[in-house]
Amino acid sequence: MSNIIRITAQGISTEELSHCAAVPPEAVILGEARETGAVHFGSDKVTIGTWECTPYAEILAYPNATEYTTVLSGRVAITDADGSVQEFGPGESYVLKSGFEGRFEVLETLRKIYVLIED
Template identity: 35%
Template structure:
């Protein structure tokens, strides 16, 4: 967890994040890397920052609400089948545990997330 003191201000757009390649079983196109930095825990809720470079990857989601800080992506909902979401700076998205998604990141995406 990144050490963030209560009352401190943090520039989330510049926060360093350690990344690694998207695992082969989730990779569909490109050579994206991704990573996250947990910032704080409030009760059982984690707040952090996640980033992925351009490419296409699938995921099985956890309960999460996030706001995009930078970048652009298209999120396709494979299960359940829902209309895709085009996201960019300022977009808020609610994901539910078990959703299967495909992320097509066209500009390095950075989001702040809140998850139990």
């Protein structure tokens, strides 16, 4: 078995994306999160995967984890606790540091590859 995991430019590895429910319903403040995803790698403290979701908004909090993301398609707007808003689109990346709390809004159906690192 290889120790190399290939992930395509579409965020596909050994499997297609399937229905998932990463967004807690109580966090949703606008729209409906219709999600698909795939986990490519998981260990005690690191998860790497692809996630796709239709437009919606939620209050997102990472009290004990950091997320690194590269956007493959779509657009997302992230509002920090200080009110500053940043938008990200295809080919752009962002990091939400441990302790982040703010608004996460999918503006156009979003597909991203993420690395979640728990503290």
